[in-house]
Amino acid sequence: MKKEIIGLAASDRQYRFEQDKLDILPQMCHECDVLFACHGECHKNHFLITSTGESGMNYLCEDWKAFFHRINFPMKIIVWLTCNRYLGSDAMRIIKLNENLLSNGHNDSCHRSNDRKFKFWQGHGKINRKR
Numbered sequence: 001m002k003k004e005i006i007g008l009a010a011s012d013r014q015y016r017f018e019q020d021k022l023d024i025l026p027q028m029c030h031e032c033d034v035l036f037a038c039h040g041e042c043h044k045n046h047f048l049i050t051s052t053g054e055s056g057m058n059y060l061c062e063d064w065k066a067f068f069h070r071i072n073f074p075m076k077i078i079v080w081l082t083c084n085r086y087l088g089s090d091a092m093r094i095i096k097l098n099e100n101l102l103s104n105g106h107n108d109s110c111h112r113s114n115d116r117k118f119k120f121w122q123g124h125g126k127i128n129r130k131r
């Protein structure tokens with residue numbers, strides 16, 4: 001089964017399908033910073049007109065772009081953790097810490113202790129290495 005799937009993914013027919021798909025994307029997709037992940041998404045959704053009058057704009061484009069921008073940072077953390085032999089499950093703790101860092105001022109009081117400033121806790125999250 002695994003060999004069959006690899007064979008299909010590497011077939012000339014699949015390559016042609018991907019190439020045809022790329023060829024008919026509007027220019028806005030070719031200039032998009034998340035094209036590497038989105039690939040223009042499914043062609044059945046390409047029925048809008050772009051701001052420059054080109055046909056083939058994906059009607060879910062705005063949401064796909066927001067989604068890929070949103071997951072960019074968490075994905076980088078997961079890749080970094082995995083490549084450095086840490087547990088992927090630590091990603092959520094790091095992401096939460098980052099959200100706190102972004103939402104709290106450096107000198108704001110911390111929710112963990114009213115008498116300590118938020119900056120006291122920065123860098124105090126420990127992560128676990130895989131054994």
Ligand code: SF4
Pocket residue numbers: 028029030032033034035038039040041058060061062064065
């Ligand atoms: S996010 Fe929009 S512009 Fe970017 S590749 Fe996807 S469909 Fe195209």
